[in-house]
Amino acid sequence: MADNLINGKEIAGKVTEKVKERVEHLKSKGITPGLAVVLVGSDPASQTYVNSKTRTCERLGMYSVMIELEENISEEELLTHVNKLNDDDKIHGILVQLPLPKQINEDRVIAAISPLKDVDGFHPVNVGKMLIGQPTFLSCTPFGVMKLLEYSDIALEGKHAVVIGRSNIVGKPMGQLLLQKNATVTYCHSKTKDLHNFTKQADILVVATGQPKMINASHLKEGAVVIDVGIHRNEDNKLCGDVDFASAKEIASKITPVPGGVGPMTIAMLMENTCLAAENTLDK
Numbered sequence: 646m647a648d649n650l651i652n653g654k655e656i657a658g659k660v661t662e663k664v665k666e667r668v669e670h671l672k673s674k675g676i677t678p679g680l681a682v683v684l685v686g687s688d689p690a691s692q693t694y695v696n697s698k699t700r701t702c703e704r705l706g707m708y709s710v711m712i713e714l715e716e717n718i719s720e721e722e723l724l725t726h727v728n729k730l731n732d733d734d735k736i737h738g739i740l741v742q743l744p745l746p747k748q749i750n751e752d753r754v755i756a757a758i759s760p761l762k763d764v765d766g767f768h769p770v771n772v773g774k775m776l777i778g779q780p781t782f783l784s785c786t787p788f789g790v791m792k793l794l795e796y797s798d799i800a801l802e803g804k805h806a807v808v809i810g811r812s813n814i815v816g817k818p819m820g821q822l823l824l825q826k827n828a829t830v831t832y833c834h835s836k837t838k839d840l841h842n843f844t845k846q847a848d849i850l851v852v853a854t855g856q857p858k859m860i861n862a863s864h865l866k867e868g869a870v871v872i873d874v875g876i877h878r879n880e881d882n883k884l885c886g887d888v889d890f891a892s893a894k895e896i897a898s899k900i901t902p903v904p905g906g907v908g909p910m911t912i913a914m915l916m917e918n919t920c921l922a923a924e925n926t927l928d929k
Contacts, residue, residue: 649894651872651901656796657789657909664916665705671923672706678923679708680738680764680915681730685723685749686716691742698740701912707919708735720749724757731759737926738764738919743814761925764918767814775818778825782918787819789910790851790872791826797899799849799870801826807843809833809860809887810853815874819851840864852887862892871900874907 668678680702684695695711702709712726723741730739739762745751755763760770766784774781783791794801806828810816820830833843835854844850844864852860853874865871875887886903894900901907 649897649899651793651797651899651906653789653793653901653906653909656793657913659796660792660910660913661701661705661916664913664920667920667924668706671920671927674927676923676926677706677708677735678738678919679710679733679736680740680919681710681712681733681736683712683714683723683726683730683739683741685714685718685742685745688744695742698912698915701916702919705916707916710736716746717748718746720753723749723754727754727757731757731762736762737922738762738915740765740915762922764915764922766818766918772813772818776821782921783822783914784814784818785911785914785918786815786853786874786907787822788914788917789907790819790874791822792914793872793901793907793910794849794870799899801828801849803827803829804848805829805831805846806849806851807831807833807847808851808853809840809844810851810855810874812853815853819853823849823851854887856887857885858889859887860893861889862896865893865896867896868898869896871897872907873901873903876903876908 682695682698699709699711730736739758741754755767758768760768763771764782766782771781775783806823808816808820811832811834820832824830831843833840841864845866847869849870851872857877871888871893873886873888877885879885884904
């Protein structure tokens with residue numbers, strides 16, 4: 646890969662290699678980390694993600710179970726499945742694939758997952774712990790971005806990090822994790838006026854807008870580190886991110902490609918969280 650590319654696939658491989666060693670250690674103590682993935686409906690993108698997660702589990706020697714439910718399932722029925730998994734000692738991590746159909750309240754489902762098994766890091770208890778810097782399960786995508794920065798030897802202390810996006814899954818936790826590493830953090834979003842003014846100040850720019858190729862070289866200062874969280878299909882059916890990669894890579898000192906940047910890290914951190922959930926049962 647080119648000199649300024651951050652190779653997420655390679656770094657994810659290093660992370661999962663360490664997880665594999667921890668899984669072997671747990672197995673020597675009679676514990677096989679177990680992940681349950683709940684998929685409601687048959688959205689093709691969700692199906693692809695879920696298959697990738699279960700394959701990675703198997704490769705690392707973890708136990709995985711996939712529960713596929715009908716699109717028209719009631720909220721009560723889904724909550725019954727979640728409660729069964731909460732009570733299942735073989736399952737250490739529970740992931741309910743989002744988005745859920747409109748008849749189901751996502752917040753209620755997330756809150757029903759035991760915080761001890763919430764390997765997505767979405768439960769309000771775990772979000773609160775993350776916010777005040779207590780050990781907990783971190784949301785997988787922001788956690789993955791932090792690992793990318795760490796493995797790429799990118800210093801954060803005293804740097805100005807700009808996060809574009811304020812979702813509960815990426816934007817909000819991303820800024821907090823950067824803050825904990827002593828970066829100065831600015832949040833931008835759809836209501837931010839004069840976006841260029843903020844992005845031009847960024848030493849580290851994390852883009853999670855959900856808008857294909859929204860950010861280009863004109864938004865960057867020379868030598869910025871650019872992390873692209875987005876994933877889309879362009880008019881040629883090729884994968885692209887929220888950043889116009891071709892122009893941005895000429896200005897950035899480091900940049901994540903799409904695909905092969907943040908994506909592999911999200912799954913790697915899910916494996917790390919599931920392993921941690923199993924390790925936590927040793928302390929009981």
